[in-house]
Amino acid sequence: MSLLVVGSIALDDIETPTTTRTNVLGGSSVFFSYAASFFTDVQLVGVVGEDWPQEHTEMLEARGIDTSGLDIQEGGKTFRWRGKYRTNMNDRDTLEVHLNVLEKFSPQLSEQAKRTPYLFLANGSPQTQLDVLSQAGGPELVVADTMDLWIETQRDELNTLMKKLDGLVLNDSEAKLLCDTENLVEAGQQILKMGPKFVVLKKGEHGAMFFSEHEVYVLPAFPTPDVNDPTGAGDSFAGGMMGYLAEQKNYEPVTLKKALAYGTVLASYTVEDFSLDQLKKINRNELDSRFKAYQQMLTF
Amino acid sequence: MSLLVVGSIALDDIETPTTTRTNVLGGSSVFFSYAASFFTDVQLVGVVGEDWPQEHTEMLEARGIDTSGLDIQEGGKTFRWRGKYRTNMNDRDTLEVHLNVLEKFSPQLSEQAKRTPYLFLANGSPQTQLDVLSQAGGPELVVADTMDLWIETQRDELNTLMKKLDGLVLNDSEAKLLCDTENLVEAGQQILKMGPKFVVLKKGEHGAMFFSEHEVYVLPAFPTPDVNDPTGAGDSFAGGMMGYLAEQKNYEPVTLKKALAYGTVLASYTVEDFSLDQLKKINRNELDSRFKAYQQMLTF
Numbered sequence: 001m002s003l004l005v006v007g008s009i010a011l012d013d014i015e016t017p018t019t020t021r022t023n024v025l026g027g028s029s030v031f032f033s034y035a036a037s038f039f040t041d042v043q044l045v046g047v048v049g050e051d052w053p054q055e056h057t058e059m060l061e062a063r064g065i066d067t068s069g070l071d072i073q074e075g076g077k078t079f080r081w082r083g084k085y086r087t088n089m090n091d092r093d094t095l096e097v098h099l100n101v102l103e104k105f106s107p108q109l110s111e112q113a114k115r116t117p118y119l120f121l122a123n124g125s126p127q128t129q130l131d132v133l134s135q136a137g138g139p140e141l142v143v144a145d146t147m148d149l150w151i152e153t154q155r156d157e158l159n160t161l162m163k164k165l166d167g168l169v170l171n172d173s174e175a176k177l178l179c180d181t182e183n184l185v186e187a188g189q190q191i192l193k194m195g196p197k198f199v200v201l202k203k204g205e206h207g208a209m210f211f212s213e214h215e216v217y218v219l220p221a222f223p224t225p226d227v228n229d230p231t232g233a234g235d236s237f238a239g240g241m242m243g244y245l246a247e248q249k250n251y252e253p254v255t256l257k258k259a260l261a262y263g264t265v266l267a268s269y270t271v272e273d274f275s276l277d278q279l280k281k282i283n284r285n286e287l288d289s290r291f292k293a294y295q296q297m298l299t300f
Numbered sequence: 301m302s303l304l305v306v307g308s309i310a311l312d313d314i315e316t317p318t319t320t321r322t323n324v325l326g327g328s329s330v331f332f333s334y335a336a337s338f339f340t341d342v343q344l345v346g347v348v349g350e351d352w353p354q355e356h357t358e359m360l361e362a363r364g365i366d367t368s369g370l371d372i373q374e375g376g377k378t379f380r381w382r383g384k385y386r387t388n389m390n391d392r393d394t395l396e397v398h399l400n401v402l403e404k405f406s407p408q409l410s411e412q413a414k415r416t417p418y419l420f421l422a423n424g425s426p427q428t429q430l431d432v433l434s435q436a437g438g439p440e441l442v443v444a445d446t447m448d449l450w451i452e453t454q455r456d457e458l459n460t461l462m463k464k465l466d467g468l469v470l471n472d473s474e475a476k477l478l479c480d481t482e483n484l485v486e487a488g489q490q491i492l493k494m495g496p497k498f499v500v501l502k503k504g505e506h507g508a509m510f511f512s513e514h515e516v517y518v519l520p521a522f523p524t525p526d527v528n529d530p531t532g533a534g535d536s537f538a539g540g541m542m543g544y545l546a547e548q549k550n551y552e553p554v555t556l557k558k559a560l561a562y563g564t565v566l567a568s569y570t571v572e573d574f575s576l577d578q579l580k581k582i583n584r585n586e587l588d589s590r591f592k593a594y595q596q597m598l599t600f
């Protein structure tokens with residue numbers, strides 16, 4: 001089943017305690033769509049500037065990702081993020097952000113995009129997310145991500161959005177902010193009452209929690225010793241999750257749990273190298289092997 | 301199979317964001333032995349003062365815990381700890397510590413205690429732990445806990461101890477301190493090289509990690525919305541783990557993983573109320589039900 005993602009595309013400069021990499025491909029919709037492309041056809045909607053290297057488009061196309069929704073703005077510059085990870089590799093400081101073309105981005109869905117059955121609204125303002133959702137012709141499954149900035153500055157729009165969602169994916173710190181509690185179980189249950197049918201709390205190196213009316217569960221991260229760059233891990237997680245659901249053509253509880261597990265495994269690859277570098281090295285067989293190892297790890 | 305624990309016994313004053321409780325029963329060997337008593341006979345070795353309420357001894361005895369190793373020192377006062385939890389309920393500040401009788405405690409094992417097949421050296425100085433170990437007549441399985449204080453002040457003794465251990469149980473922050481790394485997978489693997497055949501890293505609300513020569517795995521905490529007092533969760537975890545191993549009379553990898561899962565479930569009960577209050581309310585059937593729910597939670 002086809003999956004559409006609308007979100008940011010970035011060129012990142014990343015500093016870790018051991019390495020600095022500049023001008024690497026990033027952005028929520030890029031990590032998302034690459035991870036999802038292990039499972040299904042993906043359409044990507046996003047904006048870049050004229051500094052955008054054509055090779056990135058070719059690489060995405062070669063993965064079967066439909067980039068016809070990529071808006072290349074002449075005279076504009078691609079969104080840029082510069083960040084530095086602390087020694088724990090979990091916390092990071094943003095050193096520079098240049099929104100550039102992203103600042104006035106108003107996504108327009110093509111006729112084909114409007115018919116997508118599965119829609120992921122990657123991180124963007126709730127206002128923009130609502131606008132995209134209003135263009136789509138009633139997708140079967142709509143899941144969105146959000147972040148602290150929008151919780152603080154567009155709470156009303158976010159509240160409106162949440163009532164229209166099947167699922168909301170957000171970080172633990174964002175859930176705490178949204179609910180004004182330090183207890184994640186409580187936070188997850190509170191967010192359910194705000195509208196989404198299910199909530200996924202991403203806890204970084206500590207895995208993810210799932211909440212729905214009848215279920216609460218936690219899945220740990222897959223323990224990899226090679227953590228080199230966590231950028232994009234959360235978006236890869238979401239991409240793996242949504243990609244698997246689209247492949248399975250359903251979002252029953254049993255499928256959803258497997259989808260979270262696939263998301264977890266994809267995130268574990270993403271952190272092993274910069275940008276998409278590790279994801280590019282693996283194929284579906286390797287992904288499935290790690291999935292089985294993960295399943296085995298949790299069997300007792 | 302019989303299990304011996306040597307460790308602290310305390311009377312605690314605990315402040316949480318919502319409640320203050322004074323003079324409640326605590327201490328590593330108390331939580332440990334109560335949790336272990338769901339599975340097996342336990343002998344407790346520890347010291348208290350003349351302020352020790354006899355009712356606590358009776359309560360432990362009623363659980364089948366052998367308290368003949370309880371040293372009640374006339375004229376002495378029981379170890380006291382006063383602590384305050386922050387709003388996240390995971391971090392805490394120690395407001396007062398009075399070692400009292402614990403300061404000069406030099407545990408003496410009875411003839412029966414010396415023959416224990418399973419030995420747990422709960423938190424205490426590595427020097428004391430080594431001394432206890434030298435008294436024991438070659439137990440089959442020896443597992444110890446340690447803490448930041450000893451990592452910082454008795455590193456040589458701790459190094460000697462680690463070479464004699466089957467297992468070491470410690471908190472994530474302590475593992476990072478011991479190995480001077482923020483990467484827990486790396487830390488666990490480094491500690492293995494220091495001597496223990498297996499290492500268990502406790503991550504509080506994020507569960508536990510296990511390391512041995514051929515295995516690395518993570519088990520999440522059981523998600524309970526009712527976190528009222530985390531004191532003793534780590535010791536209950538260790539008690540559940542060791543108790544289950546003693547019940548099963550083996551510590552094969554498959555048994556060890558189940559033991560960690562039982563430890564996780566016991567810890568989830570402990571945090572739901574102060575002191576042993578929640579553990580006192582449950583029986584083995586309820587424990588097994590939550591164990592099965594936990595197993596189910598991790599099945600996909």
